[in-house]
Structures are given as structure tokens and as C-alpha cells.
Amino acid sequence: MSEVETIQEIAFKLMLEQNKNDKILNGTTEKTIFVLGSKGVGKSTMINNFLDKNEPLRTTPTLAIEYSYAKRTNSNGQSNQKLIGNIWELGSLANSNQLIDVPIKSHGSLENFSAVIMLNLAEPDKISLDLEAALQGLKNSFSNNFNDSEIRQFREKIIENEAYKNHPDIQTLEIMPCQVVILGGMYDQFENLNSEIKRHVIKFLRSISHTIGSSLIFYSSKIPSLAKTVRDIMSKLAFNSPLNPIRIQRIDYNEPIMINALSDTWEKIGVMPSNSERISIHYNTQIKQNKKTNDNSLKEVVTNPTNDVNFREAIIDDLRAMKDEELLRLIKHSDVKIKFDSFNLTNSPFNYLN
Template identity: 25%
Template sequence: MLKNVLPSVPIRGNYTYCIMLDLSKVKHIWHTLETSVKAFQDSIIINELIKKHSELIIIGGKYDIFKNYDMEIKKVICNSLRSVAVLLKGNLIFFSSKEQPLVRRVKEVFHGIGFGNGFPVKDKVSNFNKPIYIPKGLDSWENIGIAPSTMEQIKARHLSMVPSETEIQKVPSTGTVQGSTSTYAEPMLDNLVKLKYNDLRNLSSLDVSMNIDFYNES
């Protein structure tokens, strides 16, 4: 839907593209992010006018739920989102409609966007135990603690620790991994999963289905 709709939207002047992620559903984060990024990239390639005036913001919603997750899972997800933001020169911010300081912060962001002032630049928050706030240009691969990476490398690293729903279904249920069995399309990812198989099995219980309508959270 995004691929078909975005190129047809008439754009004038500056253009801001927001990717909204549900942080409470950890096994769906990468798929949503990857799909949205691809649509964004296709759009700016098709429309050269907005290529020079595009702004990317990645928003992680339902932080009130995400903050209670396992520390290592939060670290992996935050590092993945920071990596994508650095790679694409985007802004990154976490949000919850249940926490007023975060509501005010997001309102400031959209106020700045709406009135042409851009993403408000203030002190960044990169600690994965706190709600992330990183304007573009204030983060780096060195700060994240990893080498410069492509989207595919970020994906492989992320899915080796936090598999998506579809990837979990591909993992054999016998408790062992045969050396000749290829679980994933990417060889590098397949090797990573073999090394961390027990961790992946434990992760399958993390993503509890949430019967919460994002637009009716408040």
C-alpha cells in the first residue's frame, strides 16, 4: 500500500516522513521498519523534487510497555533503531501517550515540523533504559559501538537476537539445529541463529499479543 500511495502524493517544499513503530510488539518491529524504509526510499527515488528536501523521523510508540522488557532486548532494539537512523540520516524518538513528558516532547517535534522549524535539536538521550531522543547528526556508529553497517547487516544482527514472527516459525521445534539445514535466506543470518539458538527459543514468549488500539491508548 505504501509503495503504491507515496509516489502519488503531491509534495511541495519540505517533506517529512514519519515511521511509527509499536515497541510493545518486539517481533514485528523489524518488518514494519524495513517495509516503511523501503517505501520511503522508493518515494524519494521516484520524486527527485523531494529528495533534497526530505526529512525522516522514526518514532517508537508504546514506550510505557517497552520500558519493562528485558534489558538485553531493549539494548538490541535500541541499537538497531539507532543504526538505521544513522544510516539514513534520520531522527529517532520514543513515545507513549500514557506519559505526559513524552507527549509534550512529541508535540514539540510536530510543532517544529508543522511550522517549518524542523526537528527540535536539544540534548540527546541515547541510554536504552530511557526514552530515546536523538536528532539526526547527534549520533554515530562509534557512539552506538558497532562498525558502519548496511541495512542488510543491521537486519542480520537484529534478527539474530530478536527474530521476527515469520522467522520464529521457520526455526525447527526439535531443539537441535542440523548443520545442513538452512533456516534463513541469508547465510550470515543462518550462522548467527545457529550460535544463538537457545536464546531465540526463549524470545518466543516475549511478544505477548496486545489488545490495545494505538489510536485509543489515551
């Protein structure tokens, strides 16, 4: 007996079908960017900056997963091609296995799919765990949605690029089957850390980025030049803009790091060829990772999201208010009934406790 589809599953299929029809009719090109990583690092602020949203600074974290999009029209002389950039943001890496599947399922292919992993540079004792969780989550999701042959084809298509073919380290790398960018957030705080800690963090992130074939950029919303660079990177991922956002490579640990994918080498980093697992183990021996999370504080913050201005919905709020009033009347009626029954019981001639 086949399982009955839920309303959510039916709606999801209808959305995919509608998107497919729209692309056929309008000649629309779609790309998807999945932003995930450390909690509280500024993922929403970075996305809003790209979308030109002048929203007030959020006081609560993104709860689960959020969706937004950007549109452009590319005029090529004969027709106006619509470009759509779908942007998904994952609030927390904890218990997010099913949520990570959503952006990948909605896109249906890895050819025009990219992942932006944003890490908190100000917390070196959590970077390794956050990066490992993000990469493992992506890999698991790829396996859930594509077979080994499809993943191999996506990876081979990326490696067909001349920059990859001619790279001296290509045989030692674990190239991801989609485009990946690692953003080191909170750089304005990181630059004031101890020099030795900064060296360890940078060497670790350069090594992992090189291993998986990703770009590595340090970022802060408080530094205009870095904010503009990341905005340009998001534009390139969403709309394939021709300009390269990283015009000058920077590898000095006293400056914000800027490295294009496959521009680094093991020799430049100063380490022997390795894999992501051994790189993480080595980093963890230098900077012990703090496995404690802030899940409890998150629960406290979002105990009652109906009081949060970020979740205002006029129609839903009005209905909720009506139900709250109805509930209060029921509770009041129940309290009166309990007192009345208690009074009758106390004064009853059948009360043997008197």
C-alpha cells in the same frame, strides 16, 4: 491513442492547480508530514494530540490513508504569512505502494516534505520488518516520482548543512532525500521488557537512524513529557518553529531515547560502520521477526464500515438507508415470486415428478 483520464485524476490535478494559485495569491508556505509505520501503534492519537482534537479513542484501525491539516499565521511586521502543515497518515504498510505515492505527489517536492515512521516498541519481533517496509516504500515512491538527478539534488541539499558536512561518519551514511523522524511508540510497555531485548532494539534503531540521517525519539501518549516532545517535533516539521524539541540527548537504554539527526556516531553506538540491510540482518539473528500480519483480523473488523461511527456521513447514510429499504422490498418480492412459482410448478398437471 492517449489514455482517458479518470475523474479522480482530473480532480487531483485541479486540487494541485488550486493549491498553487492559493500559494501565489496569499503568500502561503506549505509543508507536508507523512506519518506511516506499525499498525495500531497510535499514529492517529499522536496526530490528534498535535491538532488539539479531543476525539474519542478509535476502536478501529485507519483503513487506507487519511488527510488532515493545521494552519498558523506568521506575522513578520509587514505581512501575515500563512503556514499550512499537511498531514497524511497511512493506515497499513501492507499492499500500500500506490497509497504511499499520494502524499509525495500532492506535495510535488521533497524540500518541505518529511516522513515520520512510527514503530511499536512493544513488539520487537516486528520492528525490523515494519521499518524495512516503511523505508522501502518511501524509496520506491521517490523513484516513481523523481528522477535520479532530482533525488541526488534533494539529498545534497540536506547534506549542505554544517552538521552533516563536519560529521566524521558522513561518507558511510545513506542519507534520505527528505527529513525523517523515527518514533518508537508504546514506550510505556517497552520499558518493562527484558533488559537484553531493550539493548538489541535500541542498538538496532540507533544504527538505522544514524545510517539514514534521521532523528530517533521514544514516545508514549500516556507519558505527558514524551507526548509534549513529539507534539513540538510535529510543530517544527509543519511550521519550522525555531525551538529545538530535543534539548537533551538521551542514549541510556533505561530512559526514553532522544537523539537528534546526526548527533550519533558509530563509535557511540558501539558498532562498525554498516548499511541498513546488514544492520537489519544482524538484528533479525538476535530477535527473530514474526512475518505473520493481522490482515485477517483487520478484514473482520471492517467487514461493514457503514456500522462504524467513525464513518458517519448524514447525507450518504440517508441515501444508503433508502437503497437498503428498496433492496429489502426487491428481495421480499423475489422471495414471494419464487414461492408462488414453486407452488404453481408443484400443482401443475405438467409436473411429471408427482
